[in-house]
Structure formats: C-alpha cells, structure tokens
Amino acid sequence: MLKVENIVIICFILIPYMQPEVSVCQVTTEVNKVVPLEPGGEVSLHTYKGRVLISTWDSSQVDIHAQIEPDDGTTEAALNYTEVNIRASRDFVYIKTDYSKIEKRRGNFFDRIFKSEPPLPFVNYNIKIPQTARMTIDDYKSEIAAQNLMAELSIDTYKGSVKISGSRGYIRLNTYKGFGQIQYSKLEGRCNLSTYKGVIELLFPKGSSFDLDCDLGKSAEIRSEFDLKTMGNDGGFEREYRVSVNGGGIPIYIRSDKGEIHLLQR
Numbered sequence: 131m132l133k134v135e136n137i138v139i140i141c142f143i144l145i146p147y148m149q150p151e152v153s154v155c156q157v158t159t160e161v162n163k164v165v166p167l168e169p170g171g172e173v174s175l176h177t178y179k180g181r182v183l184i185s186t187w188d189s190s191q192v193d194i195h196a197q198i199e200p201d202d203g204t205t206e207a208a209l210n211y212t213e214v215n216i217r218a219s220r221d222f223v224y225i226k227t228d229y230s231k232i233e234k235r236r237g238n239f240f241d242r243i244f245k246s247e248p249p250l251p252f253v254n255y256n257i258k259i260p261q262t263a264r265m266t267i268d269d270y271k272s273e274i275a276a277q278n279l280m281a282e283l284s285i286d287t288y289k290g291s292v293k294i295s296g297s298r299g300y301i302r303l304n305t306y307k308g309f310g311q312i313q314y315s316k317l318e319g320r321c322n323l324s325t326y327k328g329v330i331e332l333l334f335p336k337g338s339s340f341d342l343d344c345d346l347g348k349s350a351e352i353r354s355e356f357d358l359k360t361m362g363n364d365g366g367f368e369r370e371y372r373v374s375v376n377g378g379g380i381p382i383y384i385r386s387d388k389g390e391i392h393l394l395q396r
Contacts, residue, residue, distance in 0.1 A: 135369045138171075140253045142293075143196075157200075157206075158197055158200070160198070161196040161216075166190060167221065169190070170179070171221035171262075172263065172266065173225070173259050174223070174224050174225065175226075175266070175269075176224075176268045177225075178269070179248050179272055180252035180255065181252070182255045182267065182275065184255075184267075184279065185257075185278060189258070189260060190385070194309060195255070196225075199252050199254065204249055208250060209302070212232065213228040213231070214226070218362070232250065238360055261307075264294070264299075264390075265282070266283075266284045267286070269285070269286065270287065270289070271287070275293045275295075276293075278296035279296075281300075284302040285303045287305050287306075288307060289307045289328070290305070292308075292310045295315075296313070297320045298314070298316070300321070301321045302321075303330070305328045306327070306328065309329045309330075310323065311333065312331070317380050320383075323384045327386075327389050328391070332393065333396050335396070337376060339377050340378065340379040340380050341378045342372070344371040344385075344391065347388060349393070350388055353391070353392045353393070359371065
C-alpha cells in the first residue's frame with residue numbers, strides 16, 4: 131500500500147506543473163523587412179493563424195510587414211518566443227511563422243499532462259510583391275486576402291478563409307474544410323480548386339465564358355446560376371460536369387467530396 135507521506139511528496143512534486151501561467155500579454159510586436167526579387171521570382175509564406183493580405187506594387191522588391199499579437203490568454207512568454215523567419219535569395223523569398231521555441235517549452239511530459247496550454251499568438255501579414263512574382267501560401271486557419279495579383283497564386287489551407295479578387299494569373303486553391311471565394315473582374319487565368327468539405331464560391335461577371343470541369347462526390351452540393359449538365363459517373367464521383375459556358379473560355383477545374391460549390395453571377 132502507498133504510504134501517506136509518499137502521496138504528499140508526489141503532490142508537492144506535481145503542484146508546480148499544475149499552476150497556470152498568469153502573465154497574460156496585451157502588447158504586439160512588429161517585424162518589417164524589404165528584400166529584392168528578380169522578375170518571375172517566387173514568394174512563399176508558411177503560417178498558422180492570423181490575417182494575411184497579399185497585394186502587388188510597381189517595384190522589384192518584396193515589402194514584408196508582420197505583426198505578432200496575442201490571442202485571448204496568450205502569455206508574454208509565448209509572444210516573445212514567436213518569430214517570423216525570412217530568408218531571401220535573388221529569385222526566392224521564404225517567410226515563416228515560427229512557434230518552435232514555444233513547442234520546446236511545452237515538451238516536458240508533466241507540462242503536457244497537467245498544464246492547460248495558453249493559445250498561440252496571431253501573426254498578421256501585409257505583404258506587397260512585384261507584379262511578376264509568383265505567390266504560394268501554406269496555412270492552417272488564417273484569414274487570407276489576395277488582391278490584384280498578376281502571376282500564379284497557390285494556396286493550401288486546412289480551415290482558413292480565402293478571398294481572392296482581381297487576380298489575372300493561374301489560381302490553385304486547396305482546402306480541407308475552409309472557405310474560398312474568388313471574385314473575377316475579368317477571366318484571364320485558369321483555375322484549379324479543391325475542397326474536401328469546405329465551401330468554394332466563384333463570382334463571375336455576367337455573361338462570362340469558361341470551360342467547367344467539375345467532379346463532385348455524392349455528399350457534395352453545387353449551386354449554379356449557369357446552366358450545367360451532368361455528364362455521367364467516372365472514377366468514383368457521383369456527378370461530373372463538363373460544360374462550355376457561353377461558348378467556352380478559360381478552364382476551371384473543381385473537385386470536392388463533401389463540400390459546397392457556388393457558381394454565381396454579379
């Protein structure tokens with residue numbers, strides 16, 4: 131039988147690990163950097179949560195403004211240990227939200243069992259890229275807006291929200307259960323979109339012409355203001371749409387297993 135004094139000793143050992151961190155942070159920190167980029171270069175952003183704004187400007191430089199701000203309950207230590215890593219070469223700029231120092235502090239066995247971990251800070255980005263630059267984003271749950279991009283745009287997000295407007299280049303968007311909206315002012319670049327159980331919404335100018343190639347699982351739904359025709363089943367999908375809308379035009383590929391697809395005119 132475990133003796134009483136042994137129980138008391140164990141309790142005193144565990145108490146420090148059960149105390150919550152009380153230094154809650156209310157301030158923000160900023161990171162600002164401008165780096166050159168050759169024509170046709172690529173900017174790659176890897177982030178977890180926060181707000182992201184991507185736009186273009188008439189410059190051969192990438193202007194990076196990042197703001198690290200607390201979530202409700204974020205500690206001062208977590209804010210201080212959050213970093214924005216930036217690496218740049220002539221034709222490639224890499225930007226990453228880095229929580230690794232926080233994860234190392236959380237690595238203790240007793241921490242993981244007995245502590246309620248405070249939330250990670252938000253990292254908000256406002257990034258201006260050259261008009262010829264390609265942009266890629268790897269995200270978990272951020273609010274992303276991309277405006278007036280001229281070159282290729284590629285976004286992967288697990289459950290974030292994405293709003294793209296005024297883009298003229300190729301667009302690739304993949305999300306598991308997030309929301310994606312593309313507002314077209316003019317159809318110029320092809321589009322490849324996929325979601326497992328999220329929502330993808332395309333807003334077209336009235337009278338738009340495009341070629342739709344859409345594969346939907348049996349639990350997916352489509353709402354369209356265009357006349358679509360089901361072309362039969364193939365490859366395990368419940369519905370397939372192969373339609374040249376208003377005579378056809380740029381190709382738009384859409385795939386979803388359980389999500390919602392909205393094709394709307396404005």
